[in-house]
Amino acid sequence: xxxxxxxxxALWVFHLNSGSCNGCDIEIVAAxxxxxxxxxxxxKLVGSPRHADVLLFTGPVTRKMKSRVxxxxxxxxxxxxxxxxxxxxxxxxxxxxxxAIEGPIDTLLPKDAHIIYVNGCPVRPENIINGVKEAxxxxxxxxxxxx
Amino acid sequence: xxxxxxxxxxxxPIHPALKEPFLIKFKIDGERIVGAEAHxxxxxxxxEFMGMHRNPYKVIPLSERICGICSIVHQHMYVTAVEHAAGxxxxxxxxxxxxxxAELERIHSHVLWAGVAAHEIGFDTHxxxxxxxxEKVMDLLEYITGNRVNYAMWTFGGVNRDIPKRMYPKIxxxxxxxxxxxxxxxxxxxxxxxxxxxxxxVGVLTKEDALRLCGVGPTVRASGVRKDVRIDQPYAAYGDLxxxxxxxxxxxxxxxxxxxxxxxxxxxxxxxxxDIIRQCLDQMPDESINSEPKMAATLNKLKKADGEGIGRIExxxxxxxxxxxxxxxxxxLDCWKVRASTYNNLATYAPMFMGEQIADIPIIAACIDPCIxxxxxxxxxxxxxxxxxxxxxEELHRLSVKKTRDLLGGVER
Numbered sequence: 001x002x003x004x005x006x007x008x009x010a011l012w013v014f015h016l017n018s019g020s021c022n023g024c025d026i027e028i029v030a031a032x033x034x035x036x037x038x039x040x041x042x043x044k045l046v047g048s049p050r051h052a053d054v055l056l057f058t059g060p061v062t063r064k065m066k067s068r069v070x071x072x073x074x075x076x077x078x079x080x081x082x083x084x085x086x087x088x089x090x091x092x093x094x095x096x097x098x099x100a101i102e103g104p105i106d107t108l109l110p111k112d113a114h115i116i117y118v119n120g121c122p123v124r125p126e127n128i129i130n131g132v133k134e135a136x137x138x139x140x141x142x143x144x145x146x147x
Numbered sequence: 148x149x150x151x152x153x154x155x156x157x158x159x160p161i162h163p164a165l166k167e168p169f170l171i172k173f174k175i176d177g178e179r180i181v182g183a184e185a186h187x188x189x190x191x192x193x194x195e196f197m198g199m200h201r202n203p204y205k206v207i208p209l210s211e212r213i214c215g216i217c218s219i220v221h222q223h224m225y226v227t228a229v230e231h232a233a234g235x236x237x238x239x240x241x242x243x244x245x246x247x248x249a250e251l252e253r254i255h256s257h258v259l260w261a262g263v264a265a266h267e268i269g270f271d272t273h274x275x276x277x278x279x280x281x282e283k284v285m286d287l288l289e290y291i292t293g294n295r296v297n298y299a300m301w302t303f304g305g306v307n308r309d310i311p312k313r314m315y316p317k318i319x320x321x322x323x324x325x326x327x328x329x330x331x332x333x334x335x336x337x338x339x340x341x342x343x344x345x346x347x348x349v350g351v352l353t354k355e356d357a358l359r360l361c362g363v364g365p366t367v368r369a370s371g372v373r374k375d376v377r378i379d380q381p382y383a384a385y386g387d388l389x390x391x392x393x394x395x396x397x398x399x400x401x402x403x404x405x406x407x408x409x410x411x412x413x414x415x416x417x418x419x420x421x422d423i424i425r426q427c428l429d430q431m432p433d434e435s436i437n438s439e440p441k442m443a444a445t446l447n448k449l450k451k452a453d454g455e456g457i458g459r460i461e462x463x464x465x466x467x468x469x470x471x472x473x474x475x476x477x478x479x480l481d482c483w484k485v486r487a488s489t490y491n492n493l494a495t496y497a498p499m500f501m502g503e504q505i506a507d508i509p510i511i512a513a514c515i516d517p518c519i520x521x522x523x524x525x526x527x528x529x530x531x532x533x534x535x536x537x538x539x540x541e542e543l544h545r546l547s548v549k550k551t552r553d554l555l556g557g558v559e560r
Contacts, residue, residue: 017167019190023215023296033278065168066187094209100193122215122296139330
């Protein structure tokens with residue numbers, strides 16, 4: 001992969017679970033721990049959306065989480081990319097026909113949100129790393145456009 | 148600030164210490180916790196509702212996705228419950244394969260927990276170490292089933308994939324790997340002085356409280372309660388196997404119910420799981436893996452079946468339970484109820500948190516190995532402890548019924 005000239009910093013991600021089954025969340029942690037170790041590329045989980053470049057988003061949005069998801073999205077500074085991890089995030093997956101599901105996430109976010117879909121149920125850590133790479137390139141393009 | 152000089156500190160639903168959405172409101176007086184109030188429901192997806200509108204086969208993948216860490220547990224219970232209701236008998240070989248898978252999952256779950264617990268008290272090196280060794284059992288699970296999580300192994304009357312002889316060497320190698328590493332794990336989690344300082348005498352659950360609050364699994368076995376479904380009511384092939392209650396007193400420690408003994412119980416169960424898998428590999432009979440190989444025929448049988456069934460198994464977090472009712476002539480499930488182990492163990496939070504420091508919140512919260520994905524089902528309990536007030540089962544039940552009604556009130560069915 002080739003980085004554009006605007007590449008300037010490491011990528012920080014914030015993880016947000018909106019009612020997923022834990023499968024993808026555990027795989028995200030697995031991607032950080034020694035076998036896959038994405039921290040060596042400077043990709044780091046942060047504790048606040050205000051520090052993040054990328055939102056790692058899992059789960060079909062449950063009714064109680066909807067307002068919180070949107071709040072976190074708006075707290076993240078621009079330019080930002082949303083990475084939807086897992087099938088239930090992008091299409092709600094097996095969780096269809098339920099009264100408690102408000103998702104998928106792309107129907108709730110503003111129309112100009114930048115979304116990258118990473119598929120799998122659950123997503124493999126390799127695929128998450130690939131998704132972060134895609135997000136990285138996307139973010140660089142956004143930064144480049146803004147300059 | 149409240150009128151009685153206490154502060155309220157909310158933890159969650161989105162919080163760096165939580166990997167799942169969950170909200171606990173703590174009442175703080177100085178540095179002491181004087182009240183804890185749990186607000187579940189953030190992860191409520193209406194799974195039972197969805198299950199009651201699908202045919203029994205379609206519910207198997209759904210039941211797996213109740214929780215990604217206990218996917219085997221929920222499949223196992225659901226399939227057992229339907230088999231019970233419809234009078235289907237799984238083959239003996241399938242019973243053994245089910246036990247092997249369940250115990251592999253127990254290994255992965257307990258190693259994962261050890262890492263999370265270490266992380267909560269600030270030992271990130273141990274988190275990385277335990278998660279590194281966990282990858283080995285994930286590899287094995289992937290080798291057997293083809294996926295790292297959500298294995299799609301269970302089906303009515305047996306299992307989908309066999310564990311043939313050629314897989315034995317790799318299984319044995321993995322078990323050996325854990326056996327060799329066990330000494331190191333014990334040294335880290337039971338011998339390290341700074342970990343001992345954070346765990347001994349912290350988050351104590353007395354035997355009386357454990358019994359009164361109906362806790363389950365390692366959480367109460369650490370308090371000396373002899374409770375394990377694998378022994379009390381054997382399912383799958385556990386009746387043929389040799390296993391024992393893992394209590395701290397078995398190894399010369401006191402049944403104190405603090406975080407140290409909970410860690411000890413989980414580590415000892417790791418060794419026990421290795422032993423159980425070895426016994427299964429030795430005793431596994433040679434026969435077909437599925438007594439109902441034709442899916443369409445089984446579906447027809449389930450459609451005609453009339454009756455109710457239960458699946459009750461020992462998950463890594465403790466006893467869990469599924470109830471299924473089938474009605475003759477109806478393709479969908481007539482009723483499906485899930486009760487996961489965290490649901491019981493959440494009540495044990497109240498005596499464990501009382502009087503502890505704010506800094507101990509994360510490790511105490513982690514010590515029951517909470518699994519919110521499992522717990523947030525159709526029925527929701529509001530645990531309102533107030534100021535050192537004891538709550539009773541009736542009160543919990545009343546709150547629970549009220550909340551369910553409130554929830555359903557806004558829903559068109």
